[in-house]
Amino acid sequence: MEETSLAARLYRSQKLIRRAEEEIARIYPTDKIKSPVHLSIGQEAAAAGVCEALQPEDIVSITYRGHAGYIAKGAPLKKMFAELFGKSLGCAAGKGGSMHLVSMQDGVLGASAVVGTTIPVAAGVALALKQRQEKRVVVCFLGDGATEEGVFCETINFAVLKRLPILFVCENNGFAIHSPLSKRWSTLDLLSRVKTFGLSCHDVPDGNPFVVYQEAAKAVMDIRRGGVPGFLNVAVYRWKQHVGPGEDFHVGYRDQAEYKRWVKRDPIELVGKTLSEKTRNVIDNEVEEKIAAAIKFAEDAPWPNQLETFSQVYA
Numbered sequence: 001m002e003e004t005s006l007a008a009r010l011y012r013s014q015k016l017i018r019r020a021e022e023e024i025a026r027i028y029p030t031d032k033i034k035s036p037v038h039l040s041i042g043q044e045a046a047a048a049g050v051c052e053a054l055q056p057e058d059i060v061s062i063t064y065r066g067h068a069g070y071i072a073k074g075a076p077l078k079k080m081f082a083e084l085f086g087k088s089l090g091c092a093a094g095k096g097g098s099m100h101l102v103s104m105q106d107g108v109l110g111a112s113a114v115v116g117t118t119i120p121v122a123a124g125v126a127l128a129l130k131q132r133q134e135k136r137v138v139v140c141f142l143g144d145g146a147t148e149e150g151v152f153c154e155t156i157n158f159a160v161l162k163r164l165p166i167l168f169v170c171e172n173n174g175f176a177i178h179s180p181l182s183k184r185w186s187t188l189d190l191l192s193r194v195k196t197f198g199l200s201c202h203d204v205p206d207g208n209p210f211v212v213y214q215e216a217a218k219a220v221m222d223i224r225r226g227g228v229p230g231f232l233n234v235a236v237y238r239w240k241q242h243v244g245p246g247e248d249f250h251v252g253y254r255d256q257a258e259y260k261r262w263v264k265r266d267p268i269e270l271v272g273k274t275l276s277e278k279t280r281n282v283i284d285n286e287v288e289e290k291i292a293a294a295i296k297f298a299e300d301a302p303w304p305n306q307l308e309t310f311s312q313v314y315a
């Protein structure tokens with residue numbers, strides 16, 4: 001029974017993300033993965049906690065750091081690995097790679113490598129849902145760096161004006177590549193800035209996955225009942241380099257002590273310690289089986305046919 005509890009679900013979802021990305025990091029140097037990879041190792045609480053508060057018919061918009069949101073929303077792992085391997089059975093037919101995951105049937109909108117560009121698209125989808133009088137909600141994941149794009153302000157203004165069913169979720173890892181917030185923001189008070197647009201704001205300053213879930217659930221319930229759009233800020237920490245599977249302490253923009261502080265409160269361990277060892281083992285085994293099957297699927301999948309180069313393109 002315990003395996004269906006909230007804690008078990010949050011543990012399973014985060015563990016699947018973590019282990020999938022650890023495998024990506026392991027495979028990456030072999031050159032089997034054909035695109036750059038932006039890993040969310042350490043940041044799993046945001047995607048897992050928020051998606052736990054959604055219904056299957058709800059929609060998420062992910063970024064180029066999107067493995068976590070794709071997995072947490074329940075999109076197929078096999079197709080994600082096949083996409084990373086550039087194979088024809090990938091979720092974007094092997095043409096997009098890690099930064100362009102998509103699974104419309106699971107409510108995962110296509111991602112983009114261009115920072116901020118998915119934000120207005122997510123609002124457009126929310127507008128369509130509103131016009132069709134559907135009760136579905138859109139979650140738009142974005143990084144703290146994306147809030148600096150002009151289109152972010154334009155979109156949150158429009159979303160409140162039109163009362164769109166959308167929750168913006170900032171996966172706030174404190175860095176845009178190597179630049180910390182203190183070198184980019186005149187005030188660190190993001191929520192006050194956002195509040196002036198009229199959004200309903202929620203904050204999870206320690207990134208606790210249980211609290212992420214609670215805050216997201218409250219926000220989504222309000223939005224579904226016709227409330228104003230929401231903004232959820234989740235403090236997280238990226239354990240790996242901005243792009244790629246390695247570490248980057250030598251670059252000098254962050255120190256090991258800060259990293260160690262965050263690792264000490266690993267969001268997966270935080271949830272795992274509330275479960276019995278038996279439950280953790282059952283879930284861990286299930287996760288390993290899923291990942292092994294997904295990697296095998298990607299290895300065995302065919303390469304795209306040469307003619308596919310010219311399909312699904314504008315010119």
Ligand SMILES: Cc1ncc(C[n+]2csc(CCOP(=O)(O)OP(=O)(O)O)c2C)c(N)n1
Nearest residue numbers: 065113114115143144145146173175176177
């Ligand atoms: C419009 C645009 N400007 C700059 C870049 C280069 N770039 C890629 S990722 C990134 C940092 C974005 O940081 P954030 O939104 O916080 O997301 P994170 O990578 O931390 O998840 C930048 C500046 C880009 N891809 N697109």
